[in-house]
Amino acid sequence: MSKKDKEKSSEDPKIDEILESSRRDFLKKVGIVGAASVAGAAAIYSGYRYEHAKSDGESVKVLTEDNRLVLIPKDQMKDYKPDPKRLLLRGRDGIKGKKWVMIIDLSKCRNARKCVNACQGAHHLRPYEYHINTLQMQESVNTPAYHMPKPCQHCDNPPCVSVCPVDATFKRQDGIVLIDNERCIGCRFCMAACPYSARMFHWQEPLAAEADKGKEYDIELNVPQKKGTISKCLFSADRLREGALPYCVSACPNGVFYFGDENENAVTNGTTKETVNLKELLEKNGAYRLMAELGTKPRVYYLPPKNRIFDFEKGEEQEYKELT
Amino acid sequence: MSGSQIKSEGYSERLETVSSDILRNVRFNKGFILWMGFLILALAACLFAYYIQLRKGLGVTGLRDVTSWGMYIANFVFFVATSLVGMLISSVLGLSGAQWVKPIARIAEIIAVAFAAVAGLVIISDMGRPDRLPYVFLFGRVQSPILWDVTVVTTYFFVSLLLWFLPVIPDLAIAKTRLNGRPGILIKVYELLSLKWIHHPKQYEILRQAMRVLLILIVPLAFAIHTVTSWLFAVTPRPGWDSSIFGPYFISGAFVSGTAAVIIAMYFFRVSYKLQKYLTEDHFEKIGRVLVLVSIVYLYFNLNEFMVPGYKLKSLDAIHLKELFAGEYAPLFWGVQLLGLVIPVILLLFRRFRKPFPMLIISIAVLAAAWLKRYIIVVPPQGHPFLPVQHVPVEWVIYKPTLIETAVTFASIILVLIIVTVLSKLFPILPIWELAEDESGSDIDKTDNN
Ligand code: SF4
Ligand code: SF4
Ligand code: SF4
Numbered sequence A: 001m002s003k004k005d006k007e008k009s010s011e012d013p014k015i016d017e018i019l020e021s022s023r024r025d026f027l028k029k030v031g032i033v034g035a036a037s038v039a040g041a042a043a044i045y046s047g048y049r050y051e052h053a054k055s056d057g058e059s060v061k062v063l064t065e066d067n068r069l070v071l072i073p074k075d076q077m078k079d080y081k082p083d084p085k086r087l088l089l090r091g092r093d094g095i096k097g098k099k100w101v102m103i104i105d106l107s108k109c110r111n112a113r114k115c116v117n118a119c120q121g122a123h124h125l126r127p128y129e130y131h132i133n134t135l136q137m138q139e140s141v142n143t144p145a146y147h148m149p150k151p152c153q154h155c156d157n158p159p160c161v162s163v164c165p166v167d168a169t170f171k172r173q174d175g176i177v178l179i180d181n182e183r184c185i186g187c188r189f190c191m192a193a194c195p196y197s198a199r200m201f202h203w204q205e206p207l208a209a210e211a212d213k214g215k216e217y218d219i220e221l222n223v224p225q226k227k228g229t230i231s232k233c234l235f236s237a238d239r240l241r242e243g244a245l246p247y248c249v250s251a252c253p254n255g256v257f258y259f260g261d262e263n264e265n266a267v268t269n270g271t272t273k274e275t276v277n278l279k280e281l282l283e284k285n286g287a288y289r290l291m292a293e294l295g296t297k298p299r300v301y302y303l304p305p306k307n308r309i310f311d312f313e314k315g316e317e318q319e320y321k322e323l324t
Numbered sequence B: 001m002s003g004s005q006i007k008s009e010g011y012s013e014r015l016e017t018v019s020s021d022i023l024r025n026v027r028f029n030k031g032f033i034l035w036m037g038f039l040i041l042a043l044a045a046c047l048f049a050y051y052i053q054l055r056k057g058l059g060v061t062g063l064r065d066v067t068s069w070g071m072y073i074a075n076f077v078f079f080v081a082t083s084l085v086g087m088l089i090s091s092v093l094g095l096s097g098a099q100w101v102k103p104i105a106r107i108a109e110i111i112a113v114a115f116a117a118v119a120g121l122v123i124i125s126d127m128g129r130p131d132r133l134p135y136v137f138l139f140g141r142v143q144s145p146i147l148w149d150v151t152v153v154t155t156y157f158f159v160s161l162l163l164w165f166l167p168v169i170p171d172l173a174i175a176k177t178r179l180n181g182r183p184g185i186l187i188k189v190y191e192l193l194s195l196k197w198i199h200h201p202k203q204y205e206i207l208r209q210a211m212r213v214l215l216i217l218i219v220p221l222a223f224a225i226h227t228v229t230s231w232l233f234a235v236t237p238r239p240g241w242d243s244s245i246f247g248p249y250f251i252s253g254a255f256v257s258g259t260a261a262v263i264i265a266m267y268f269f270r271v272s273y274k275l276q277k278y279l280t281e282d283h284f285e286k287i288g289r290v291l292v293l294v295s296i297v298y299l300y301f302n303l304n305e306f307m308v309p310g311y312k313l314k315s316l317d318a319i320h321l322k323e324l325f326a327g328e329y330a331p332l333f334w335g336v337q338l339l340g341l342v343i344p345v346i347l348l349l350f351r352r353f354r355k356p357f358p359m360l361i362i363s364i365a366v367l368a369a370a371w372l373k374r375y376i377i378v379v380p381p382q383g384h385p386f387l388p389v390q391h392v393p394v395e396w397v398i399y400k401p402t403l404i405e406t407a408v409t410f411a412s413i414i415l416v417l418i419i420v421t422v423l424s425k426l427f428p429i430l431p432i433w434e435l436a437e438d439e440s441g442s443d444i445d446k447t448d449n450n
Helices: A013-029 A031-038 A084-093 A114-123 A159-163 A189-193 A237-241 A247-251 A278-284 B011-023 B030-056 B071-083 B085-095 B099-125 B130-138 B145-176 B184-193 B201-234 B246-272 B281-312 B315-325 B330-348 B356-378 B403-425 B432-437 B444-449
Strands: A059-063 A069-073 A100-105 A133-137 A146-150 A169-171 A177-179 A199-201 A230-232 A257-261 A266-269 A275-277 A300-303
Touching: A100 A278, A114 A133, A114 A247, A159 A169, A159 A189, A177 A230, A189 A199, A189 B201, A247 A257, A257 A278, A266 A278, A275 A278, B011 B145, B011 B432, B030 B403, B071 B085, B071 B099, B071 B145, B071 B201, B071 B246, B071 B356, B071 B403, B085 B099, B085 B145, B085 B201, B085 B246, B085 B281, B099 B130, B099 B145, B099 B246, B099 B281, B099 B403, B099 B432, B130 B145, B145 B184, B145 B201, B145 B432, B201 B246, B246 B281, B246 B356, B246 B403, B281 B315, B281 B330, B281 B356, B315 B330, B330 B356
Parallel strands: A100 A300
Antiparallel strands: A059 A069, A100 A257, A133 A146, A169 A177, A199 A230, A257 A266, A266 A275
């Protein structure tokens, strides 16, 4: 993940936003993120050899499929369209050596719902179809209410995966639970089994069915979405492949999300881009996991909603109408 | 007859009366054609609803992300449950030496075959991608209870079919020479299916042995099929499903609905096929007692299922139970428990109510309640997930089955009726050879001394 020094937030959220977007632009121009973008969204394989390199040409850094950073001459670069079968295999395997974790700091969530919108945009979902939803929670009348973003918990002991009859939903070695929409038979047993209500079903033609027609199916993005199958949060596996943070994590204006690799013991805040020590963050803040007593072993941790500097606002009631 | 078998005195006369009584009904009469025509038309109308669902997706049902299993799954559970009666009557009662079940066993097997066959189709109607059905066999994973279900339901169907068919073979051989005036095709089918049966004692011996093996085999199979169905729910952590007695709870409930179905069928065949001589008041009296017994066992499991969580009132269980006892589902819940279980048990304790007609009415109530009970088991626990339901359209919060969904469900019930009609009308509904062998002849009121 990219690192950046912590900046003091100004009082005006507008200025913050501008600062934020220019910062993101800057980040895009350098480092791994930049290299991957230059190479195009498709993954670049390491088939390019140095001996073909012309000594006078410019070189670019490229992230290979197995996550190595290599230099290749710019004039040798071609857009590569990977074989769909390989993509599928790669999608089932996961990114080697990683164990992704997400930390959600409830004390900072003001229900901006930017995470929700970014995710729905990336995955072509309707306004009421959720990979991540923000919930208004209150444990008891004596405890304050708070907002809780709730993506799939990417459980290490996922009940949804155990019950799937056709291995359409599966757990990867990097900790992510994904769905193969070309395998799913639509029995919805996984929905019945998931205690976090993290899964959604395409009851009708997906929103972008027309626009996405003919597109190659990407198992790490669940696009094109498919009627009669399941979808859910993917920890933005496609972004991780490019070395970027998940859509929701980078979209949050309030610094709620941290994301990173448990093996490296480092997580990066999506808003401030500050990278911190994972264990310390969890320990210092009394992190917990949702319904840990069920034994599902979620990979999403929550930091309790303490010391909030803002009042709880209920958020305007929006009416959701079913679209066809 | 081949005459190679030493039969008791008066066998051939009895055979004549029994076979003419029973084969009288095997014909394409007007009633049959009209009834089948009606069923097929109704089926076609309901299948059109399924066609709409295929085209537009499961969104045409009332199902949404909150309640994603509804009427179809409840119907599936009901079908599997009801099909279990074949095992109860033929195996449990038959093997324990209750001679009176002889004329009922075939009716029970027909019900088992019909419900088990259609259960398989019902589950397909609930699939988001029915076109991918082969994937279940191509990519099936043994960890998933769905796979266990598919395996045992299929096996149970085939074993039930055999249990129906094997004892029919001698009857077909008896009947093929006595079917004058019926369409040639029917006689040909009889000829073919009677498998060159010549009534040799050896053949009967083999038949009896095969039946014995199958009857024993089907007991664990039937227990497996419904236990596994209960595990579709019990393996999930949801309050209302997360129960360790779901297996026996489902099995005992299955016996209740299956027995009720058999009683309804018995009444119908007795009256419309004029079989009062064979399906006697005594048979109703006895199967009425069976219904009381299985209902009391089921009541006991109900008590466990609701009392224990009701005592502890863990937070989500409390919400669930409140919904059932005093909330939105209360009328349904109490209606089912009282009209479909408690009151039938009390009534059937009196001899006066163990007569054919009162039992028909009681059984209809029990069967309808059994269907609704499955609905109560499947639907309400999904209405209150662990985490709150927010920011969704109002239609998503409360599940209401749609017309299309109801029509598709009706299609499955019509299909059962079609199978039952064909098997009972075009084939002997009672075991001719077994009844003729009976020394007491056609007066089978006192058959217990065989
Ligand atoms: S949160 Fe639900 S969908 Fe996600 S991994 Fe856990 S059980 Fe599966
Ligand atoms: S709905 Fe799809 S992903 Fe879920 S259990 Fe069924 S086949 Fe598996
Ligand atoms: S991690 Fe990706 S898929 Fe999951 S909620 Fe965030 S944006 Fe959506």
